[in-house]
Amino acid sequence: MTAFRVVLVVVLAVVLAVLPLFGSDVLIQFGINALLLAVLAQGWNIIGGYTGYPSFGNSVFYGLGSYGVAIAMVQWNLPFAVGMIFGVVLAVGFAFLLGIPVLRLKGHYFAIATLALAQVMSAIVSNISLAGQNIGLVLPPLNNDRLFYELSLGLLVLSTLTVFWLTRSRFGFGLIAIRENEEGAAVMGVNTTLYKVLAFALSGIFTALAGGIHAYWITFLDPESAFDISLNVKMIIMAVFGGPGTVFGPILGALVLSAVSEVLSSEATNVAGLFFGIVVVAAVVLMPRGVADVIRQFRVSGWRYFIENLKAHRI
Amino acid sequence: MDLLAQVLINGVLLGGLYAVMALGLALVWGVLNIVNLAHGAFIMLGAYLAWHLYTYFGIDPFLGLPLTAIVMFCLGYAVQRGLLNLIVRAPMFNTLLITFGLEVVLTYLAQLAFSADFRTINPPYAGNSIALGPLVVPLARLMAFGVAVVLTVGMWLFLLHTKLGRAIRATAQNLVAARLYGVEPRHLYAMTFGIGIGLAGAAGCLYGTVSQINPYIGATLTAKCFAISIIGGLDNPLGVLVGGLVLGIIESLTVLYIGATFGDVASFGVLVLVLIVRPSGLLGKTA
Numbered sequence: 001m002t003a004f005r006v007v008l009v010v011v012l013a014v015v016l017a018v019l020p021l022f023g024s025d026v027l028i029q030f031g032i033n034a035l036l037l038a039v040l041a042q043g044w045n046i047i048g049g050y051t052g053y054p055s056f057g058n059s060v061f062y063g064l065g066s067y068g069v070a071i072a073m074v075q076w077n078l079p080f081a082v083g084m085i086f087g088v089v090l091a092v093g094f095a096f097l098l099g100i101p102v103l104r105l106k107g108h109y110f111a112i113a114t115l116a117l118a119q120v121m122s123a124i125v126s127n128i129s130l131a132g133q134n135i136g137l138v139l140p141p142l143n144n145d146r147l148f149y150e151l152s153l154g155l156l157v158l159s160t161l162t163v164f165w166l167t168r169s170r171f172g173f174g175l176i177a178i179r180e181n182e183e184g185a186a187v188m189g190v191n192t193t194l195y196k197v198l199a200f201a202l203s204g205i206f207t208a209l210a211g212g213i214h215a216y217w218i219t220f221l222d223p224e225s226a227f228d229i230s231l232n233v234k235m236i237i238m239a240v241f242g243g244p245g246t247v248f249g250p251i252l253g254a255l256v257l258s259a260v261s262e263v264l265s266s267e268a269t270n271v272a273g274l275f276f277g278i279v280v281v282a283a284v285v286l287m288p289r290g291v292a293d294v295i296r297q298f299r300v301s302g303w304r305y306f307i308e309n310l311k312a313h314r315i
Numbered sequence: 316m317d318l319l320a321q322v323l324i325n326g327v328l329l330g331g332l333y334a335v336m337a338l339g340l341a342l343v344w345g346v347l348n349i350v351n352l353a354h355g356a357f358i359m360l361g362a363y364l365a366w367h368l369y370t371y372f373g374i375d376p377f378l379g380l381p382l383t384a385i386v387m388f389c390l391g392y393a394v395q396r397g398l399l400n401l402i403v404r405a406p407m408f409n410t411l412l413i414t415f416g417l418e419v420v421l422t423y424l425a426q427l428a429f430s431a432d433f434r435t436i437n438p439p440y441a442g443n444s445i446a447l448g449p450l451v452v453p454l455a456r457l458m459a460f461g462v463a464v465v466l467t468v469g470m471w472l473f474l475l476h477t478k479l480g481r482a483i484r485a486t487a488q489n490l491v492a493a494r495l496y497g498v499e500p501r502h503l504y505a506m507t508f509g510i511g512i513g514l515a516g517a518a519g520c521l522y523g524t525v526s527q528i529n530p531y532i533g534a535t536l537t538a539k540c541f542a543i544s545i546i547g548g549l550d551n552p553l554g555v556l557v558g559g560l561v562l563g564i565i566e567s568l569t570v571l572y573i574g575a576t577f578g579d580v581a582s583f584g585v586l587v588l589v590l591i592v593r594p595s596g597l598l599g600k601t602a
Binding site: 054101102104105107108109111112113115116117119120123124126127134229233236237240244271273274276277278279280281283284285288310312313314315 | 344350398400401402403404405406407408409411412413415416417418419420422423424427500501504534538541542545574576577579580583584586587590591
């Protein structure tokens, strides 16, 4: 990374950090949502983008983080920070307990097993009385959107630094080796099971923290929304749209797609979802490696880039 | 004891329907290596088609089934030929995403066209049932089950004994070798996807007669179809039938003995267990 880029990223982060001092309430609320989605996309990037395991179970981490905060604050009257730690402990415990059997699966099978886990967790939580069963829990309100904004931004910076560390550490190279060729990685001395479970847990930590912040911000959660599969699909789409396995791609994807769906849902409510679907289909056909790759390649090959993508995978 | 027998009957009847739903998904997955996340949405479209045929033209859903299947086949052929053939060799993730996008598009189009309210197909015999001693067999469900078994066995015979069926199986095993024997992959892929979607349309007809339809049923149905395909394996339609029956019975028993909210837990719990013990399905070949 050149010095210019480092300066650019720092300036952008500072601009984002001082934004709530000038922006309107609506803008700050949009910002919290977009930043939390960016954290989720970045968290998914660790297991899906770098390790190559398309997890549909990250919404479980999100739900555990939300419920960790909610149970600690509502049932045990503990402070928010302790709730966040409790949520992270739950997520890491889940990652180790179920990661070991599930991460043995590959490809579609892994995707579907994790999808099923999310469904199962939602149904189990809705029968636990400590978690408020079907009705859910109501947290004490805290009207401080700026605080939530800065917390989300801080979490995004932390997760991005972690991903950046992955690109230049032994651990990160081990994950990339697993993505490219798992048997090869094992032969080269990578402890694949340990690395995969650690990546799953690391991804889970950030996802759980984002869930905790969201729960305290919204002040209400129920099993349906906490373990929502479509949230998991959203993080995947954002990461893949931006460019999986890159440091800034998932953030770019999350911010661009959040802005697009925000504009659409206020301007053209009826067709917003339709347009979202069309964007996904078109993105997969025209730019399968994400916006980050388009930015890199477009200067070289221009419009031919899209035509080459169109030709690359057809039969 | 009667209660248990009744629940088992319900489970078997439900399982037959599940099998037809999953048949198309398993076929497309096995041959094209695409897990079609829009499969449930196509089932939903088939159900709406049958609803319109019945409500506006008075065509019985069981008689309208072939027509629905043919219309859906054409739709599936066009989608594969025009869109999915472009990405069929892309990494698995992109195929998942594009079919997910397709699911979103179909769901929203259905919502715009049909509105979000619940509908049912209610032919005059819908409330009838056959009494077997103390047990009750609902007629519509029994007919749906019969059609399901006929379709599954027909599919099995079709794959084993027709030229097209052999070409499909050959392509599933080895695309390069199949090409050398004169299989045109673009057409064959489109035919396979079309047949899969045609089966989804037929399943939609049956689903509409025994359950409520709205534009949002697709995602849940896709998830169930996954579970069934995994339990039954992808090689053989008869395996899918077994998978459907297993899932139907497990769900009915869970609802009876543990509670209605655990119905989905049981089916997906079984799915995870099957995957961990035998990653290629209970009846599939070992990896």
